[in-house]
Each structure stands twice: as C-alpha cells, then as structure tokens.
Amino acid sequence: MENFSQSADSKFKLINVAAKRCRELRSGARPRLQQVSSRNFAKVALEEVKAGLIKYESLPPPNKKDVDDTEGVPVAL
Numbered sequence: 001m002e003n004f005s006q007s008a009d010s011k012f013k014l015i016n017v018a019a020k021r022c023r024e025l026r027s028g029a030r031p032r033l034q035q036v037s038s039r040n041f042a043k044v045a046l047e048e049v050k051a052g053l054i055k056y057e058s059l060p061p062p063n064k065k066d067v068d069d070t071e072g073v074p075v076a077l
Helices: 008-026 041-050
Strands: none
Touching: 008 041
C-alpha cells in the first residue's frame, strides 16, 4: 500500500481514491473517522485518505503490446 507524497502523480491518485470513497459514502457506507468534521462526503473522503484509513493498490501500467493500436481506424467490410 502507498502513502501520498508531494509529486503530481500522487495528487492524481489522491483524487481518484477519494472520489471512489466519496461514491461509497454516498451509497450508504459509514465514515471510518471517529469524529466527522463535515457532512460533505468529498471532505470526509479526503480526510479518511489523508489519515491513512483507506487502503489502495496501484496497478502496473499496461504493456504496449496489450494496447490495440488500430482502435478508431475505419475498417473496410
């Protein structure tokens, strides 16, 4: 599992992880914090992630061989 640092990549991960947690909270999940400082789901999700209460795993980037280069190219029938 990872911690967030000051790099740009980590900021994008922070937003993605918090957004997923925000959707979970909106769907009825209970906050993992003892005291919630806001009723705003996005703020609660960010606080949970920054507190280390939300675990996530980064997937390795896809191999170029796995990506189809012909996508979007018209095919004659």
